[in-house]
Amino acid sequence: MRARDLNKVELVKQKAMELLVKIGFEGFTMNKLAKECKISVATLYIYYKDKDDLILQIAMEEAERMSDIMLEDFDPEVSFEVGLRQQWKNRAKCMLENPITAQFLEQLRTSTYQEQVYGTIVNNFKITLGKFMTNAINRGEINPMQLEVYWSVAFAPLYNLVRFHFDGRSIGGKPFILTDKALWGTFELVLKALKK
Amino acid sequence: MRARDLNKVELVKQKAMELLVKIGFEGFTMNKLAKECKISVATLYIYYKDKDDLILQIAMEEAERMSDIMLEDFDPEVSFEVGLRQQWKNRAKCMLENPITAQFLEQLRTSTYQEQVYGTIVNNFKITLGKFMTNAINRGEINPMQLEVYWSVAFAPLYNLVRFHFDGRSIGGKPFILTDKALWGTFELVLKALKK
DNA sequence: AATATAAATGAATATTCATTCATTTATATT
DNA sequence: AATATAAATGAATGAATATTCATTTATATT
Structure with missing residues (x-):
């Protein structure tokens, strides 16, 4: 069993907040977030059900x-x-x-x-x-x-x-x-x- | 020359603000706004250059x-x-x-x-x-x-x-x-x- | 070391969305 | 009343965007 990389999870959380603060809800996308974290978008969907879930859970x-x-x-x-x-x-x-x-x-x-x-x-x-x-x-x-x-x-x-x-x-x-x-x-x- | 319908322009402004307040930047789209106003999306682009222009001018x-x-x-x-x-x-x-x-x-x-x-x-x-x-x-x-x-x-x-x-x-x-x-x-x- | 299992990925896919276009419609001017 | 002109439209179009999928990768357990 491969363990989930908790640093990566934390990185996603931090970058998500940073990105939202920086470009607002009107500019925030999952692809931008993945790029910002230098990970695959698909990984975001391992951590979170969808975009709403991501924002809501972090919040x-x-x-x-x-x-x-x-x-x-x-x-x-x-x-x-x-x-x-x-x-x-x-x-x-x-x-x-x-x-x-x-x-x-x-x-x-x-x-x-x-x-x-x-x-x-x-x-x-x-x-x-x-x-x-x-x-x-x-x-x-x-x-x-x-x-x-x-x-x-x-x-x-x-x-x-x-x-x-x-x-x-x-x-x-x-x-x-x-x-x-x-x-x-x-x-x-x-x-x-x-x-x- | 057909004159621009100023009531319609005003309606767009009101509904745009209403919609933004109601569903936030994360949910706001030009199509929803047009539907809300019961007009064609294309009309929005007669009044405003693009989405940013619409929000900015109204603001x-x-x-x-x-x-x-x-x-x-x-x-x-x-x-x-x-x-x-x-x-x-x-x-x-x-x-x-x-x-x-x-x-x-x-x-x-x-x-x-x-x-x-x-x-x-x-x-x-x-x-x-x-x-x-x-x-x-x-x-x-x-x-x-x-x-x-x-x-x-x-x-x-x-x-x-x-x-x-x-x-x-x-x-x-x-x-x-x-x-x-x-x-x-x-x-x-x-x-x-x-x-x- | 081999196996199993979930993480992680890059490349799709499918959907939504902003924007445009070819026509039609209304009206101010003649 | 006819004409010209821009408004207004419904139906595209193409670009973004969210989400999925088939594989690959890492690692905990055996």
């Missing part, structure tokens, strides 16, 4: 991996400020250390694959974060508000900074680099918005 | 139209709070009244078309907003910070709420509707974050 695995990283060292029982700071730390680290995956998952959000990925995997993630927020409200650390409002104020600025960082191109002319100073400066603003 | 027109709406009644010389409030009003109205266009333009952001659209059209928009922010800093209404930080805190929460609204699916189980209460409640939080 699921990566979404799960990323949400695990984002929950590392996170305890929904800690104080609001400590917990939120930990979340910013985890999420920034996670996205900056996994730029391709982060951009790939971002891209999925406006595709037909979104539903299946976000519907299943990200649930545990949502539950933990929901508990954290409910705690903060019950303890009177923040004012009661809808989860969506909270989420939008607490995290959207972070995701947006990361996007600026990846895009390179920014509002002014010069490329934007997300420094620790900018990241934690923004965090303080967000904290000010949410704390009573 | 450019809509991006310009939307950014005009967002600058209506906006004066970069007014106070920070008044100006920011006006921006939230304009942008929320614009996106909620043009849901398809808003989602279509959002989708472009992670495609290869992004660069051309955002590079050219949105410039005037950026200049006006840049001036507004510089004014606010010079007057001492907000602390000096990078444009990207400012933008991320000032607007990312709004865009995120709108996205929740469009997605229907939210963090909890029940669909999220962006009410005036949620919108302006969030605005107050953002204001608190940015004001000295």
Whole structure:
């Protein structure tokens, strides 16, 4: 029995995400992916049933991996400020250390694959974060508000900074680099918005 | 001379955006678009040079139209709070009244078309907003910070709420509707974050 | 070392898709 | 009303693209 080459499987996954981020869904094909990996297209069909399956499986695995990283060292029982700071730390680290995956998952959000990925995997993630927020409200650390409002104020600025960082191109002319100073400066603003 | 049917041209534009939002770049084809419009594919090639041209032209027109709406009644010389409030009003109205266009333009952001659209059209928009922010800093209404930080805190929460609204699916189980209460409640939080 | 088994492949195949073409149709101008 | 002109069309055409297949290759097990 010949064993499947796990390095090759991993290569396919990496190159698939890279290619999708680089040329978008509108340009992505199985043949291009095979060429990029320097393997036969047929091999892709040993690993995956078809193109949809390839994209979906990779998306699921990566979404799960990323949400695990984002929950590392996170305890929904800690104080609001400590917990939120930990979340910013985890999420920034996670996205900056996994730029391709982060951009790939971002891209999925406006595709037909979104539903299946976000519907299943990200649930545990949502539950933990929901508990954290409910705690903060019950303890009177923040004012009661809808989860969506909270989420939008607490995290959207972070995701947006990361996007600026990846895009390179920014509002002014010069490329934007997300420094620790900018990241934690923004965090303080967000904290000010949410704390009573 | 037979005149071009302008209703048909408009129909093509609408259906193109609808279809792209519905089935993503990965599923969008010229034949599907023609069928959706109940016209011949060949007609599409009278209006547009090719598929890329179709997507790009529609994107450019809509991006310009939307950014005009967002600058209506906006004066970069007014106070920070008044100006920011006006921006939230304009942008929320614009996106909620043009849901398809808003989602279509959002989708472009992670495609290869992004660069051309955002590079050219949105410039005037950026200049006006840049001036507004510089004014606010010079007057001492907000602390000096990078444009990207400012933008991320000032607007990312709004865009995120709108996205929740469009997605229907939210963090909890029940669909999220962006009410005036949620919108302006969030605005107050953002204001608190940015004001000295 | 021989065997069996699945991996991996290069070259098809079949399908989908973008684009074109030969005609027909509508209408503005005369 | 006749003419000219571009719009609009249905049916191709050819190029991409997804997927399969007949072989070959590597390796775990015997």
